Amino acid sequence: MTYLADVAALTRKDLRVELRAGDTLPAMLLFVLSTLVVFHFALPEGTGDDAAYGLLWVAIVFAALLGLARAWVPEQEHGVLDALVLAPSDRSAIWLGKTLATLAFLAAAQVVALPAFILFFAPLDLTAIAGVLLADIGICAVGSLMAAMASAGRSRELLLPLLVLPLAIPLIVGGVGAAISPESERYLLLLALYDGVFAVLSWASFEYVVTEHSS
């Protein structure tokens, strides 16, 4: 139970920092809305809805990357990550807390972005929205680990998209498939499989990424 309490405390900390500073969420929101407007002009007249669904996924992935790039910045600035690693809790709780906070930001951005997409482009059915939610989980789980890895590097903003995009390809396949394929269950299954496998892998390997010495 203490594990869950730790996770809740860490998530709450991130949400509170965001509420007070407002660094990430407004940027994500504005980014996703401007991207949708850019897409309207990028798509030739009469392209059809299928192309728009594909572009929605580009917008979602890049908005998530924007949020993830900021994810560990507060921890980096004042050496908070070192303090968290020293704290008497399981290190994977730090990853889970960060994943949940990023997921909350991404979901909040989508609460505005998805209705805007429906208004501007094409309708979304329930399976498409389920696909978005499942893909959010996967991209936040993998992304918060990758962002922690990249944050130690010299060129972290540059590195993060390079690390995450190849890993996000199955998510995009699943998300687009859930939106446009008649057999959308298979794509939802793929997304669920991805989430399960990569969440466990990220959860298990986070400790190795943030600690300096073998313990």
Place this chain on the structure above:
Amino acid sequence: MSTSAIRSVPGLALLTAGLMGSALVLALIVVPEDADQGISQRIFYIHVPIALTAYFCFGLGAWKALLLLWRGEERHDLESYVAIHQGTIFGALTLITGSIWAKASWGRWWLWSEDQLVLFLVLFLFYCAYFMLRFSLEDGPRRARSSAVYALFGVVLIPVSFLAIRLAEDLIHPTVFTRDGPQMSGSMFATFCVAWGAVTLLAYVLYRVELAGKRLDADLRDLREALP
């Protein structure tokens, strides 16, 4: 690496050259031409062994990465890196030979309906990012561990991507390109096995040479630091 281990490399290299030569002779001259695809099918004896070797190298890299995280022995870091480096080289060769084959068979350099080619493109991008990650972190245990974690993600990504690409193909290309060639005859299979052995041995020799060079490099650096 001990000196005796390094001494065995020239012998192995010679063996590789011999095996590779005989594989080429078998593939280009001895084996009968494929009735269906003609001469372009002969690239199969090089392309498929290279692709299998690339998978093998990625697998080896992930295995060494797992050993590093599990046992904490530092030498596995370099071994994992060198294996992935070899895998990326063979992966690039797979992309090139696959493109040539696609051009010869279907008249197009790139086909998104070819699962294996697309998978190799995804993996190639993934492992290029591995090098970006490695070169942007400072040398030390943290770099070793981050690289190892990323290498482990790679072997998990292979089956998941394959599944996704299979699904996407149905989505983007309703008509799947099936390649029901004739059953492989005995001599074809034998040629394939020789070529596979030759390429695997080549990868192993390159792995050993690169590892020896990198270790020498590290030793030299340590020596320089030790000197006043």
